Amino acid sequence: MNEKETYRVIGTRPLRPDGADKVTGRALYGADLRLPGMLYGAVLRSPHAHARILSIDTSAAEALPGVKAVVTAADLPDVEAKVASLGEGSVNTRYQSWNILAREKALYYGHAVAVVAAASVHIAQEAVKLIRVNYEVLPPVLDVLQAMQADAPILLRDLRTDELGEKGSALTNVAAHHQTKKGDVERGFQEAAVTVEREFHTATVHQGYIEPQNATALYNQDGRITIWCSTQGSFGVRDQLKDILDVPVAQIKVVPMEIGGGFGGKNNVYLEPLAALLSKKSGHKPVRLTMNHADVLSATGPTSGSVIRVKMGARKDGRITAAQAWLAYEAGAFPGSPVTSGMGVIFGPYAIENVLLDGYDVVVNKPPAAAYRAPGGTNAAFAAEVVIDELAEKLGMDPLDLRLLNAAKEGDRKADGVAYGRIGCVEVLEAARNHPHYRAPLPGKFRGRGVAAGSWGNYGGKSSASASVNSDGSVNLVEGSVDIGGSRASISMQLAETLQIPVESIRPQVADTDTVGYTEGTYGSRTTFATGWAVYELGRRLIGLLCERAAQLWDVEPGQVTYEGGVFSCGGQRLSFAELAGKMDETGGAVVASVSVQPETWGPAFAAHIVDVEVDPETGKVDILRYTAVQDVGKAVHPAYVEGQIQGGVAQGVGWGLSEGYYYDAQGRLANASLLDYRMPTSLDLPAIETVIVEVPNPGHPYGVRGVGEVPIVPPPAAIANAIYRAVGVRLTTLPMSPARVLEALGKA
Amino acid sequence: MTPGKVTVHTRINGEEVTFLCEPRQSLLEVLRMELGFTGAKECCNNGNCGACSVLLDGVLVNSCLVLAVEAEGKSILTVEGIAPAEGLHLLQQKFLEHAALQCGICTPGFIVSAYALLQRNPRPSEQEVRRWMAGNLCRCTGYDKIIAAVLDAAACLREKASGEVRVP
Amino acid sequence: MATVWVPALLRDLTGGIERAQVAGATVREVIDSLEAQFPGVRARLCEGDSLRPGVAVVVDGAVSRQRLRQKVKEDSEVHFIPAITGGAG
């Protein structure tokens, strides 16, 4: 319905509605909230990566003047194992409770063991030091391959490998084995003229949001719990709290504060249940807990380090005949790595007849993996796209031509057999091949150009919204989607488009869980797609109601009233949106509507990146000289924020590729738990990032929208690795491609 | 005077402010917790992210690394003091026009930092902006639009100051 | 009859068959038919009276929220795939 549509609002670049608050420092993030009588907390964290907790003595802490409450795992309800649906992530509540506060065992360095509330944060920090914990230190398991060995120390006392409903007999660290199989890879490899097989290692990396986790709770005398926090999804927080605290959902209200970045890492709760328990125990005082970055890095969701083996074969003409991958992903301390997502992404851009994928979800003594932008996808694409680059080299083909020759189109089947709908993979690869960057000369020694492609499935999910029309023709919009990157703008724009009124007339508000209908979190590239769909329905409903009002005024049937170009009309009668809004009083009062949607027709996203690098052969440092990211976005609602999503994803991907990674010592202590030592890219590490927006509208959305936010992080490490190869002739297969690794590959270390 | 507490006299965003603090409290903690200036953000709390940037007697500092007592007799400019009485400062306006913020947690720090840069160097090159801003971390934007916003604001401010005509 | 793509890990129960034609107007009935043809399949896909939490059912290209209650047409394609996860928590 949208190929030839011309839009008035969609595709423009209005200022964001929350802009003035955010550039003046007025916007309230979680840590900015002050409540009367508020207490402050501090968390005691395990100094050991793997230890049995023999005893905890909190008496000295409790005796410290100013301390109001101390909470340990004994204060948490022992919840039954049950999986709460968290949309993109499914969570075993029992493990989650165990993660909130260590019970019986501490499973990673930084695992929370006890928490204190006091009159000031300084007192709370002093009190934490007075807590005596008796540990029996156990050998840690930090490496995914080591964890898979039969004789590895076992983390969890009841874990057996699940293979689609069948449990293994032995205790293990391998939580699950997944398999996807299409065609016959043996036959496919026999048909191949060239094959390439390699093993890849990727480091554990963190989302790196700048705002640390924070939560404030008030556990009222009447049992009502109010939580103010930094979360991607307020309803997800409510669901998790209900399970972890074992209280009815009606008792919990979650107020999402402004959020300082999430990237997947702020879907799971960490502090919220602790703040609630402390509030209850301290005589129903509001309690604030905040992390510092050492806590954030050592105890909140990184994404999985991984080992991936890929084998691909192609005929002389470049047709890929078979692709095989073996993927082992670290889950952290509890099962649930994004390995299945990695399996979905690994050969996503290509139509390949014979595919075999084996994925393993493996627990290790690290914090439990949380979602991170296209979870599991970057690791997988790094492996596959480097192998494809090598195939192109062996075949003497241009790497983009090889990709185009094998590119997936509508009707082609993915590895799991599901057929693609209308996708823009070919269009993206063509746009990359035709881009001036790809043809530009790159003179100079130690310089090289690399390309890589990537795919991501995207997501839909539940969204609600409500709206009321004001007498001046403006519209108050209430939505449940937390705004992390300008979604108030992209949602308001879709409502304005539907209502055919200026976007400035929409007043959006992100509401708490008591105020708006169930809305899944801002994750999975779903908000502009699904909440956008909700406000599209909302707009149509408002127009229907307003047509009835006009019909009343004109004494005609509502069906006779039409709405076009912002004007209601029937016969010779005409009223603009604002004029009719001014007549609500005389036609029956306020015009309000609310809707809830759950669309299932999200369209996958594809990206192709081109990067030029220069390698310093003396130091091993890799500089990014030029970067171009091409992406199919369906329809760019607010192009500036679409570009921003792409640029942000590229920046994170560059960090993942070159400088980020967890370093644990032999005892399993995280050695680089600060923003100084966990090296995220600064403005000096990146060049301008050029974006090319390709629009192949998603037929499954009223405005053609596809999710945008995740796929841009998928190609960068592979593209950089391929560029390094062209620059200095060595294939890097381990992330990050730090100076030391580059030197080692050059035989200089 | 509360025992153990120190009286500190400052000027914050042009207003005289006297406060009591503990010697161990950082300027950031006092600004945020005692005085309600929550525009400066507490993120890394150890000088690595720049979200807490303020000007202390005109010098750009990470307020998490400054003790509150060190502000005695000094003037402090926080993000709350950047905008003129009417409307927004051009830097703020340009951040909005260029969509130079996504989550916005880094934005106050970048605005204060950029303000300090433009005071020293009204005509920075892109590389100079990138170098100056390297102490401010942003995880959302990839910096591209932030750099563009600062360069644009610098050009507009020069134009305003001197009637200089911009070459688009 | 609908076409079911048998998950790789269940193909030992179907003698290696990758696709099966089965009757059924809902995913529940499709699984019943599969079970009749290939005993043991249901226990692997379902837990009690619902689809396993880690399993997603895709009907004609769309991941279904109705899961076992999802309607299936005569010419539908049904896939059982691992639910996409972001992380543990």
Ligand code: FES
């Ligand atoms: S909070 Fe001060 S530099 Fe990060």
Ligand code: FES
């Ligand atoms: S806009 Fe989110 S950290 Fe900069």
